[in-house]
Amino acid sequence: MNIFKMAWRNVWRNTRRTTVTIAAMTLALMVEVLYSGLVLGYFQGLEDDLLDLEVGDVQIFAPDYLDTPSIYSAIQDPVPLLATLNDMGYPACPRLLGGALAAADESSAGVALRGVEVDLEKEVTLIDENVADGVWLDSADKRGVVIGRRLARTLAVEPGDEIVLLTQAADGSIAHDLFRIRGVLLGIADGTDRTAVYMNGEAFRELMEFPEGVHQVIVRRPQDVDLKSAAQAIGQVATGLDVKTWKELMPLVATMLESTRGMIVIIFLVVYIAIAILVLNAMLMAVFERIREFGILKAIGVGPFYVFGLILVEAGIQTLVALFSGLVLALPGMWYLSEVGIDVGSLGGMNVMGLAMRPVWNGIYTLDTVIVPIILLVVIVFCAVLYPALKAALIRPVQAMHHR
Amino acid sequence: MDEADVKSVVKLEQVTKVYRQGAVDVHALRGLDLTVGKGEFVAICGPSGSGKTTALNLIGALDRTTSGEVWLEGNNLNRLNRQQLSRLRRDRIGFVFQAYNLIPVLTAFENAEAVLALQGGSAARRQERVMALLAEVGLKGMEHRRPHELSGGQQQRVAIVRAIAAEPAVVLADEPTANVDSETADNLLEIMGRLNQERGVTFIFSTHDSRVMDRARRLVRMVDGRVASDSKS
Numbered sequence A: 001m002n003i004f005k006m007a008w009r010n011v012w013r014n015t016r017r018t019t020v021t022i023a024a025m026t027l028a029l030m031v032e033v034l035y036s037g038l039v040l041g042y043f044q045g046l047e048d049d050l051l052d053l054e055v056g057d058v059q060i061f062a063p064d065y066l067d068t069p070s071i072y073s074a075i076q077d078p079v080p081l082l083a084t085l086n087d088m089g090y091p092a093c094p095r096l097l098g099g100a101l102a103a104a105d106e107s108s109a110g111v112a113l114r115g116v117e118v119d120l121e122k123e124v125t126l127i128d129e130n131v132a133d134g135v136w137l138d139s140a141d142k143r144g145v146v147i148g149r150r151l152a153r154t155l156a157v158e159p160g161d162e163i164v165l166l167t168q169a170a171d172g173s174i175a176h177d178l179f180r181i182r183g184v185l186l187g188i189a190d191g192t193d194r195t196a197v198y199m200n201g202e203a204f205r206e207l208m209e210f211p212e213g214v215h216q217v218i219v220r221r222p223q224d225v226d227l228k229s230a231a232q233a234i235g236q237v238a239t240g241l242d243v244k245t246w247k248e249l250m251p252l253v254a255t256m257l258e259s260t261r262g263m264i265v266i267i268f269l270v271v272y273i274a275i276a277i278l279v280l281n282a283m284l285m286a287v288f289e290r291i292r293e294f295g296i297l298k299a300i301g302v303g304p305f306y307v308f309g310l311i312l313v314e315a316g317i318q319t320l321v322a323l324f325s326g327l328v329l330a331l332p333g334m335w336y337l338s339e340v341g342i343d344v345g346s347l348g349g350m351n352v353m354g355l356a357m358r359p360v361w362n363g364i365y366t367l368d369t370v371i372v373p374i375i376l377l378v379v380i381v382f383c384a385v386l387y388p389a390l391k392a393a394l395i396r397p398v399q400a401m402h403h404r
Numbered sequence B: 001m002d003e004a005d006v007k008s009v010v011k012l013e014q015v016t017k018v019y020r021q022g023a024v025d026v027h028a029l030r031g032l033d034l035t036v037g038k039g040e041f042v043a044i045c046g047p048s049g050s051g052k053t054t055a056l057n058l059i060g061a062l063d064r065t066t067s068g069e070v071w072l073e074g075n076n077l078n079r080l081n082r083q084q085l086s087r088l089r090r091d092r093i094g095f096v097f098q099a100y101n102l103i104p105v106l107t108a109f110e111n112a113e114a115v116l117a118l119q120g121g122s123a124a125r126r127q128e129r130v131m132a133l134l135a136e137v138g139l140k141g142m143e144h145r146r147p148h149e150l151s152g153g154q155q156q157r158v159a160i161v162r163a164i165a166a167e168p169a170v171v172l173a174d175e176p177t178a179n180v181d182s183e184t185a186d187n188l189l190e191i192m193g194r195l196n197q198e199r200g201v202t203f204i205f206s207t208h209d210s211r212v213m214d215r216a217r218r219l220v221r222m223v224d225g226r227v228a229s230d231s232k233s
C-alpha cells in the first residue's frame, strides 16, 4: 500500500471539505505574500525617501559639531575631500547649517538654514524633485529659498512671497535680509517640514558672514557596498572628521524600520492561526470518520508510523496544492502592486513615525517575501495536523471497531 | 480426525477478561479454556454477551487478557509487546470482521493484497497469488472495483482473500455472515469450507446463525464467558 497513493485518494474522498481547506490555505498564502511585499515596500519606501531626501547614507562633520552644533564647528577645507569621495564613486555634497528667525507679515518662526551647492546637491539627493509648490533653488537666484511645508503654513506664505531671515552672523553681528519663497517642499520628515529653509550656499555665506568651510557633507554609497563598509571607506579618507551612518544619526527610525520583519510575522501568525484551526478541524473530521478504517489497518498489522505518516502526507498534499495555487494566484497581484502600486491619494504625505508617506504605495517582492509565508504555512499546518495524526496512529483496533 | 494428529494452533487457558465500565466490572470471560488444532473449522456460538467477540479479540492479539494465558502456535501472547503483537497479527492471523472490512479507497485487488503488501516481497508474486485467490472466490473481473461497487457478500469474499492470502496460522471471523442474506451466507460458508478442506486453513468464527452452526465441523457453545459445550460432528 503506497502511502502517497493512499493519501492522495483519501484527500479526494470528501471533495468539498478538501476544496474548502485548500481554498482557505490558498487565500491565506496569497494574502500573506501580497501583504508582506506591501509592508516591506512601505517601509522600504520610507527608508528610501528618508535617505534620498534627508540624510543620505553617511554624513561627515567636524569632530565637535554633533555634540555642540555651532557655526564655528566646520570642516575647513572640504574641496579635496569632496573630490576624493567623488573619485571613489561616493557622490557627496556639502551643506552649511545655521539657525535663524524667519518672519513674514504677521508671523515668525525659528528655522534651520540649510545652505546647499545647488548643482552638486542634484548629484547626491533627490530633494530638488520633492517640491510641492513652486520650484527648487537656482544657482542664479541668490535671494530664492525653498521651505518646508509646515513652515509655509506657520508663516502663511506661498511661492512668490517674501520673508525676512534674522540671525546672528559668524562675526557676532546681527544679520538680516529679505528672501523670496521659490518653492514649498512636499512632506519629508517632521523636522524638515517644520523648520527647514533651503538656500543658496553663497547667500548663506553672505548672510552669515561665513566665507569658508562647511558644516556637513552628505555622502551616498554605491549600490553594491553595504552601509558599514561604506562608512569605513569614507572614514579612511575623512581623516580627523566625524563620520556617521544614517543609522547612527537616526537610531530610533533605523530600529523601527528594522523591526518591520517582526511586525509582518505577527500579522502572519494571526492569519495563519485561523488557518491552523480550520486545518485542525478538517483533519480531525477526516480522522474521526475513518476510525473504523484505522482500526482495520491496525488489526491487519499496519504500524502506528504508517498511519501517522498517512495523515501527514494527506495534509502535505493539500498544502502543496495550496502553495501552488496560492503562488500562481498571487503573481498578478505581485505584478500589479510592484509595478503600478496603490494610489493612496490624499493619504500621501501623511506623517507616519515622523516620515512622510509616498503618494503611491508599491509592494516589493523578493524571494524572502514569498519564502517566509510558505515556510510559516508549512510549519503551522504541520503543527495543526500533529494531534489528528497522533490520534489516528494510536487508535486501538478493539476500540476502533466499537466506534460507530 | 485422530486426536493425536491435532497440533494446537490456538490455546486458551483459564482466560478471564474484565471490562471496567464506569464503576462496574463487566466479566466478559470467566475462565475460558479452548484449544483449536491445525486445520480445524470451528464455530463459536452462544447468546449475545456470552463473550464470543471478546474471545476472538484475545486470540487475535487485539486485546490483552485480565488473567490466564493465550498461546498462538506456541507463543504466549502475554509475553509479547505491542510491536510484536502487530507483527504477529500481520504474519500469522487473518481477520474477517462483521462488516466494513475493506478500505474504501483501495480496489478489491489492493484490499486483498494489503497483508501481503505489508509483508513486502515481490509484487509479481503477490499479483499472481491474489488474482488466483480472487478468481477462486468468484471475483474474477471485479479486481479493480472499489468496495462501494461490490455487494456485501462480495466485500466479505475480498476480506476472506485478504485474510488467507498470507497463509496465516488461523483466520478469525467475527460473525462474518451477519450482514448478508442467507443465500450469500451459504455461499461464504461454502467458500470458507472449501478453503479449509483444500488448503487446510484453520478457521474460527463466531455466529448466531443456525445454518452456519450446521456447517461447522466443531461447535463451541459459550455461556457467561465459559465454554458450555464443545461438540464435533
Ligand SMILES: Nc1ncnc2c1ncn2[C@@H]1O[C@H](COP(=O)(O)OP(=O)(O)OP(=O)(O)O)[C@@H](O)[C@H]1O
Residues within 6 Å of the ligand: A402, B019, B020, B021, B026, B027, B028, B046, B047, B048, B049, B050, B051, B052, B053, B054, B055
Ligand atoms: N469494550 C467493552 N467495554 C465494556 N464492556 C464490554 C466491552 N466489550 C464487551 N463488553 C461486555 O463484555 C461482554 C461480552 O461481550 P462480547 O462482545 O464478547 O459478547 P458477544 O458474545 O460477542 O455478544 P454478541 O453476540 O452480541 O456479539 C458483554 O457483556 C459486553 O457488554
Ligand SMILES: [Mg+2]
Residues within 6 Å of the ligand: B052, B053, B054, B174, B206
Ligand atoms: Mg460479538
